[in-house]
Amino acid sequence: MATIGLSMIVKNGGEGLRSCFRSVCSLVDQIVIADTGSTDDTVEIAREFGALVVPCPWTDHYAEARNVALAPISTDWVLVLDADEELPAEATRMIPTLRDCSEHIGGYTVTFRNYFKDRITGMLGSLSRENKDSNERAKGALSHAEHSNCRLFRRHPQIYFTGRIHEGVESQILAAGFEYRDSDINVLHFGYLAEESRFAAKQEYYYTITKLAVEEAPNNPHLWLQMGMSEIRARRDVERALECFEMALKLDLGCHDARVLIGVVHQGKRRYEPAIQSFSGLPDDGDLGITKTRALGDLMLAAERFAEAHVMYGRALTLLLSDKANGLLALKTEIESKLGYTEVLLGLAEAGLQRLRTAIEADPTIAANYDRFIKACVVADDGACAADAAEEALKHHASEAAYVRAAALRLSLQQSRVARQIAVTGLLHFPNSDMLQRVHASSA
Template sequence: MRCEMNLSLCMIVKNEELLLPQCLNSVKNVVNEMVVLDTGSSDRTPEIAKGLGAKVYHFPWCNDFSAARNESLKYVQGEWVLVLDADEVLIPEIVPQIQQVIKSDRHILINLVRQEVGASQSPYSLVSRLFRNHPDVRFSRPYHAMVDDHVQALLRIESQWQVGYLPDVAMLHYGYQPGAIASRDKLNKARTTMEGFLATHPNEPYVCSKLGGLYLDLGEVNQAIELLQRGLTANTLDVSVLYELHYHLGNAYIQLPDINQAVLHYQTAIQQPVLPILKLDAYNNLGNLLKAAGDLTNARKAYETALQIDPNFTTGYYNLGMTLRAMGFFEDAIALYRKAIEINPNYAEAYQNLGVVMLQIGNVAESIAAFRNAIALHQQHNPEEAQRLLNDPLLSELLANN
């Protein structure tokens, strides 16, 4: 049954025939219309969109995401706009909250929590993807297109409006899955676009944060640090941007390495008044640094805080297990490894370290079973580690005799 809400889906796409059906199917019974702007597909993307009930329009790509997104807004009929990309899906459980919040007469923008599936860093982000269809709310910035700039300008003129957020995860983003991660060529194209924006906005903190993070991805650590530090000099800083600047600086100083500076920036990031779920990886990275430095007590606190924020944070269970094992709490470590495996049955490292601690307490049978599982999983995804385990003299003898 179609939900009774005046809500339009608005998308820009290009060559997304594989991902688009999953995206549109996640919202087709939630919105009143689906507007899809194709920017030059050479595959069946437009036909698939039409087949799923979308209104399809066309726009020549001009290397500017905001220009394309603003073109798509011209065709929107609903009072509210939901923006998705083809590699995203809306979570069904969030729909009642969306239904409720857009009944408000005060909100101009609702920020949504997005889960970054498969991301090695920052598993959650806050994105401005649900907003009122207002003539003064449009996208800006050629690469990281967003409506935030126009919303802030509107708030200074029309003070009746408010910006809100939904605290629960609203969408899943699959752009970090194997095979979907941006190629270096794509990263360099993003770099060119953002550097062009930076040339005319040299101290703009948001682009300093995003481009600084991109420099880190490209291995240009010193250039990243210079830009991230520049972002911190802005007169006014949104707390979410301030969090990102310090978080990226923590990542950068790890690579130098300057562990004291990395710890300082993670701690400063954690102090920012942003949604706790956005701080998850800062807590985890801080825990990793403290554990490596031998400060197991505070590492434990960091991991436990991360798990309080997200009880399904698999890496947190694994890292806390490693910490408690180092502290001599073997039974607790075993329970944590098992919890990590329960959430992610393909967690080879958790099986591997479960095997180690089982051997430490003398449970040879369960140790062997855990090691066999670890080797089998490593053979699929990390054959070098699988071979290293098979070549280990003590382990190979243990496996051969049992």
Template sequence: MASLSVCMIVKNEEQWLPKSLESIKNLADEIIIVDTGSTDKTKEIAKTYNAKIFDFKWDDDYADARNFSISKATSDWILWLDADETVSKKDHNYFKQIMKEEKFPIVVLEQRHYTNDKKNPQFKPVDDRYKKEAMGFEGYYPTLITRMFKNNMGLKFEGKVHETIDKSMQKLGLKFLRTDIPIHHYQNFKSDTMTKEKKEKYEKLLKEKENYDPSDLKNLHDLAVTHLQKNDLKKSFSYFRKIYDLDEGLLEPYLGMGIIWAKRGDYKRAIKFFLTAISKDTKKSIELTSPVETIRETILFNLAMCFLRTGEKPKAMQIFKDMIRLGSRFTPQIQDKLKELGISSN
């Protein structure tokens, strides 16, 4: 039977590490813990789970630490996690089946970021299967991410922050299996201070990356999104514009700039950006795990919302009804909006 190494990089995670390790102790054949300078009981906790613990001098580069962690793995497969993440025991057999079949060398999982923020356009209500894992949260928003892969294939992480193996995977010409197996992420349980410090640290590393590699599309996109989340629309727009100047074929800059115009109240200009994006025939996206179809779906939802703002209700209704018919992930938000407008979704 194929073996699995679970690899983690940690620092001062005594609060969350036990729950994370408990969730994978019967799945992992080997647990690799790379500690970047803990001063609490993180290492002591890891020892109780028979983890192999290695020290790593932090160098402001998450990819370096990740690559060090996977270099210590000796199993057939690698699954990488953060200390504030868990895997449901209900899904252990799915992991084992994927490793046994070996149809794909890389597996994309669904990272579920738990939240009660129903205004998030990606908000999904918690399903009955994972009520326990939701820990009281009403819902989550999902992101797809490459989390499991075969060992000894030459895969490397890239990115000082928001590190992935995507570029490495592309260079090696490897295919991946996209699944809906969830990784449960509990970032929103952490204090506002910790969250703020983490975001500031990420932004600093992204800026450093931009200084020596100003044409890295993923890094520019991460910066654009970071400033958009801070509501710094001017800076965010400038980064989306840089992406557009580097590759006009991508949809992400049209989506980002359209959202910014909508936030500024210029819905007609936002609509122009969204319509231009929809008309483009492209299969490219900045992140391999974010398919173009998903980006188009987000554009359509925002386009419909802008049509409502400009009084073009029939156009918005047509988009909404088509999205519901096709089983869009935005269906709950669309149904809420239709209910607000007093319109049946049938």
């Protein structure tokens, strides 16, 4: 049977390193770690698992470090992981079959399951799905999204990493006369669950390296895309980010991620027409179709083009109800709620309010759905409905503003005693709230 080695670059990865090693220790025949300057217990943990640790001075070049970790590998195949990643049990059962494959296959792509703290997010054209995984490190994640690249490949002198950042071996596999294929292997990635301060520091560092990479390869649309994302994450410079996204699209008209991000920037600046134009260039199906119709619905609503918004939200909901949209309950209820809100704005109050109630019943944890329901009740001139909904929202979203809103709505109905009770309860949770103090005084 063909042998397999684990190759990694690590710096201060001790927090997750044991979990990573345990997920693969029954599978691999060799472990090589290129340590780029750890000051924690990374090296000690690596040696506990029998790893060869190779000191690797950091040169702001990921491919160079990857290749340092690759050089001592003597097995037939190589698996590449990071300290914030691990393999699920099913992957360790699948890899032995893959590595005894046809001699024409030089590598396999694997699917990275990226865990997020947010319920509705996405990456690289994929929407995040509700997280139901039982993995201990994923317990704090509300959703996950997926992307793929080649992390399992033959050990061959002509197969090595290229690229200062977002490095890969795919081009070298093809240049060596092999092909690479997709696999059903998942790699679990927990990096996006890191503490905010650590994540921010990492983004600032990525900014520096990505800038160097763009200077070295100015015709690479993927690097321009990443540069734009770094401008936002590290520098909060959305106009400079827009220039980067536009350059990525200029270099590759099929770069749908660039279209999405161009639209997002214009939308954030309330430049509705260029945002509509950008989102309109996306495909009509799959996750990108959902992204397209959802965004166009939001833009039409903001521009007070309610009938068009209603059409777009209807198309988004149809896509979300398809079999391919499993795991998107939070997004489904959001679109259902927005569709109901536009129906109220179009004068279809009864149908719209019922749709808004349905969205809340399906998932009462989404605060924005309550907000839309309350606004819709006000639009429909049903103050009692708005007040009832505001109090119901307090059971799930008891913020200072929510207490103020609920009390103020009761005051508008001249229900001073109820308003005072709400204000008193709110002050127990937020005793220094000037707004609640004022509402309490008004209800006396």
